Amino acid sequence: MQKTKRLLAIEKLIAEEIITSQDGLLKKLKGKGIICTQATLSRNLRQLGVSRVPDGTGGYRYSLTENKRLSPDSGIKLNIVPVIREIVEAKGLMVIRTIPGNANATAYYIDNAGRYEIAGTIAGDDTILVIPRDDITLQQVHTCLELVLPGLHKQIKKK
Amino acid sequence: MQKTKRLLAIEKLIAEEIITSQDGLLKKLKGKGIICTQATLSRNLRQLGVSRVPDGTGGYRYSLTENKRLSPDSGIKLNIVPVIREIVEAKGLMVIRTIPGNANATAYYIDNAGRYEIAGTIAGDDTILVIPRDDITLQQVHTCLELVLPGLHKQIKKK
């Protein structure tokens, strides 16, 4: 998916470099072969929860939320995906089945992504219940999870 | 001081209400009898370190820094001021004399204000050394301390 790739690249850039404007970000992305318009970045930054903060010296810079600032370890993410077996939707909730014993770790990971869309999770041994907030569609939750666990959509057979 | 009053009012409003634009803030302030222009707010918000963050539902709101979000207890602030006896400047540093035994508590308070201007503090029994960052003038530190401890300027005899 084109968008997911861009979102991840944006997060990485903001975590590692000092981005002071959307136009600046636009150029950095272009340097990495990712082309879009500033309008798209505006929308993406909002979706990612990126805020604009004074840098203390007279300028501004973009900054990730508290949760994401911690570990920019983009390596771990992909390793969690293979433990997921299936995703089932029911009653506006989402049930994720993992291989046995892996539900808790995965749920913990999802919780710590600090996504607005997800009100919370409950995990057993191989099952996670994901509870979306009011007015959040399951499709939005899918998109959101794809961000948290890139590559998810390839692993799972939905419904 | 006119500006200090406005800065404190801005912080309070942002801590207690949802402010989504500078124009909105402008009107709230007007409601409290504080008049200025949007341009001034733009400058003030930057000085206060206020950031603009996505609220997760499609909009943006202004938000105080982590430190300031914690206690909006505007009551305590004034009580600390009377313990300060004198402020002396030397070698680009600032030395604050308090009544005996009160240096640590006061320094702790200053530290926790999370001001960019102040690199750090060291406190003894009745003496605090305030170390400003490079390129920060002592005047800026004064202004900054006045924010942290409103009313300071009335209590102390400088130099």
Add this chain to the structure above:
DNA sequence: TTATAAAGTGTATATATTTGCAAAGTAAAT
């Protein structure tokens, strides 16, 4: 006090960000 320097402010303008809308792209269902 008066003179001098520094900080603060408003106005108008420049710059940056957001958004309505139509088009293009994607995914799901038939």
Add this chain to the structure above:
DNA sequence: ATTTACTTTGCAAATATATACACTTTATAA
């Protein structure tokens, strides 16, 4: 494959925010 519903995007325009400059106020020094 085709239709249908939904998401994503660019463009252009609207909105929001930042700043240069001139002026005013406030602080500092003599």
